[in-house]
Amino acid sequence: MVQINERGVNVAVLGATGQVGMVMRRVLDELDFPVKNLRFMASARSAGRTLEWRGHEIEVEDVAKADLTGIDIAIFSAGGSTSKEWAPKFAEAGAYVIDNSSQWRMHEDVPLVVAEVNPDDLDDIPSRIVANPNCTTMAIMPVLKPLADAFGLKRLIVSSYQAVSGAGRAGVEQLMNEAQAALDQGADQLVFNGTAIEFPEPTKVVRTIAFNEVPFIGALADDGSLETDEEQKLRNESRKILHLPDLKASCTCVRVGVFTAHGMSVNAEFEREVTPDAAREVLESAPAVELNDIPTAQLAAGKTPSFVGRIRSDQAVDDGKGLAFFVTNDNLRKGAALNAVELAQIVARKHFADQL
Structure with a gap:
């Protein structure tokens, strides 16, 4: 001490x-x-x-x-x-x-x-x-909370694009080693043939992660849903944090070849009509949120806010009650x-x- x-x-x-x-x-x-x-x-x-x-x-x-x-x-x-x-x-x-x-x-x-x-x-x-x-839940909560308060959150569909640092130092090392192997052998061969490069055996992420996306994080849930536990965390944790026990939510979690900062594509359905301009007005004053036209992983890495952008009406939701947007956040820092x-x-x- x-x-x-x-x-x-x-x-x-x-x-x-x-x-x-x-x-x-x-x-x-x-x-x-x-x-x-x-x-x-x-x-x-x-x-x-x-x-x-x-x-x-x-x-x-x-x-x-x-x-x-x-x-x-x-x-x-x-x-x-x-x-x-x-x-x-x-x-x-x-x-x-x-x-x-x-x-x-x-x-x-x-x-x-x-x-x-x-x-x-x-x-x-x-x-x-x-x-x-969980880091994915963490990233979207500061964005969803003020929108839920203003418009009444009803349903979520989220696809996450999660950085390898979320898998610990071993995930970072796997990406580094695989990327180096690809560069040494001529990575542009992957344009025409996904097996053109001899990658090292995966050591943390379940499949090759360099120049790839892997739609599986965590372990399969034991309830027969075919969801992973990572995907269920978003739904269950969002309900608890937002005090919305009946919130409908579905998530697909994907590991991508990025070192740090998770991205999330969000489709949210609300109880009341919402426009992109109204959403931006709410989010402009939300704590730990920063609006950005194109929120990228590199923008978020090393920074505190949840960056949100690409805010638009969800054309699959009737009566103007849906939004689509993208969020990035540093999973090691705020996450x-x-x-x-x-x-x-x-x-x-x-x-x-x-x-x-």
């Missing part, structure tokens, strides 16, 4: 050495989070490393050997199985846990929150665990690390005001 300030909250980051954990450390600094004492934790494999934060050298602790007492807020980015084991232990020791995995999202006593959308759900946290949404730290900020204000 390293003391940073005289006042503030005691913070622990579990999974501090990972890809998202690295961004979380950066975001804690950028947002000037009110840290009093700061601890970094990970598995035994990463324990003992030293990480720098605001000029302080902090040694990474082995969570299995760590004393969990005295922690006010723990921010997790360590996977579902780790969270299942350790979140209750941290909570029992007195911490509020902000969890970035899918483990707790649909538990009734665990709030599922996007900072700009439903922060009031953090007023009462009986389990002391707070869930961070994971930034929202988690923002939720920790809200928890600090609501539950540790006397320490700030």
Whole structure:
């Protein structure tokens, strides 16, 4: 434990050495989070490393050997199985846990929150665990919430175009290795023959991802629907965050050969008539949203907002009650690390005001 300030909250980051954990450390600094004492934790494999934060050298602790007492807020980015084991232990020791995995999202006593959308759900946290949404859900919530409030959201069809960083560092390395192999062999041969290049065997994404799109992310759901669990997350999480339990939603999740920033093609049906101009007027003042004519992955990578553009009437919906639009968002930043730290900020204000 390293003391940073005289006042503030005691913070622990579990999974501090990972890809998202690295961004979380950066975001804690950028947002000037009110840290009093700061601890970094990970598995035994990463324990003992030293990480720098605001000029302080902090040694990474082995969570299995760590004393969990005295922690006010723990921010997790360590996977579902780790969270299942350790979140209750941290909570029992007195911490509020902000969890970035899918483990707790649909538990009734665990709030599922996007900072700009439903922060009031953090007023009462009986389990002391707070869930961070999936990155695709996260990207479209700041856009859908104000539209739902203004026009009454009824139905969603979403096709996602998800970057390889969503599959972790292993996804990034697979794309790099495959792209290099293609360039070495003459990638333009793929124009006429998809088998012209001898690619390495896939190591993370289930099929070759370089110069390709792969319409399968996650695992098949066990309910016979033939949807993947990634596709079901959008529907289930959207219902919970927007407090719309009957929202109809269908999603097709596609992994694409982009390093960072997910894209989503959205068709939304509303209860009331909506025009593109009316939608733009609503979204112009929406927090964490930025209008852009052509929102691309490269535009969003490294930035905070959900970029939304190509807003037009959905010609397949009657009576002018439908919109089609495209959203891009950095899946590592707002899609994971930034929202988690923002939720920790809200928890600090609501539950540790006397320490700030």
